[in-house]
Amino acid sequence: MRFDKILGIHAQSLQLHAKRAEVLAGNIANADTPGYKARDFDFSEVLQQQTAQQSKLRTTHQSHIPLDNGIISPSEMAYRIPSQPSLDGNTVDSQLEHTAYAENAIQYQTSLRFLSGTIQTLRKAITGQ
Numbered sequence: 001m002r003f004d005k006i007l008g009i010h011a012q013s014l015q016l017h018a019k020r021a022e023v024l025a026g027n028i029a030n031a032d033t034p035g036y037k038a039r040d041f042d043f044s045e046v047l048q049q050q051t052a053q054q055s056k057l058r059t060t061h062q063s064h065i066p067l068d069n070g071i072i073s074p075s076e077m078a079y080r081i082p083s084q085p086s087l088d089g090n091t092v093d094s095q096l097e098h099t100a101y102a103e104n105a106i107q108y109q110t111s112l113r114f115l116s117g118t119i120q121t122l123r124k125a126i127t128g129q
Contacts, residue, residue, distance in 0.1 A: 007118060009051060010111045016047055017108035019071040024101040027080075027092050034088035038080040038097065043104075046076050 023039055030036040082091040 010115045013111040020104050027097045031092040031094045036090050038092045039077050041076050
């Protein structure tokens, strides 16, 4: 019994949603910082890449360079293109960031509920209910 098969994509999804919340919160915190460039990543694209990578890449020898275990690599982060850039070079659109943060929080809670339901089902199966 492998937990990664049982829990499905939701365990990775939670990690990515948490990282995205961190990135979006950083954007919101720097809304008034001159020259700050808002960053984000395409959640579905990164999740798809990570699930494909997990099945392909493995180190097979102790001398191999270890895989980057970071949630998001710097190459996957992108700068936002502002709809209306400010004069000081800041690209943060507060309304857009707050909306993206709220949407991300809802998706995080959804994945958490799926995982919770799966864990409850496993508990019932283990106890024989």
